[in-house]
Amino acid sequence: MARKDHSLIQKKFGENLQKIRNDKNLSLRELAAKCDVDDSKISKIENGKFNIALSTIIELAKGLEIDAKELMDF
16 A cells, blocks of 8 residues: 555544544543543544554544444544
8 A cells, every 4th residue: 555545544534533523522632531542642643644553543432432443434
């Protein structure tokens, strides 16, 4: 997979994460408090600037109280 494709996936993932977080009326800090991910890292993820690990996806899903697969549904 080309680097351009990776960047697009990161961007789409971040947009989806931000949408779900906003739909749940959570700030970055509130989500960070609910999971083991720093708010500045969440911001970078939402802006497509951070390539995350599977464990981070699971933590974010836990904090959002959703299945991890919903974060990948974009």
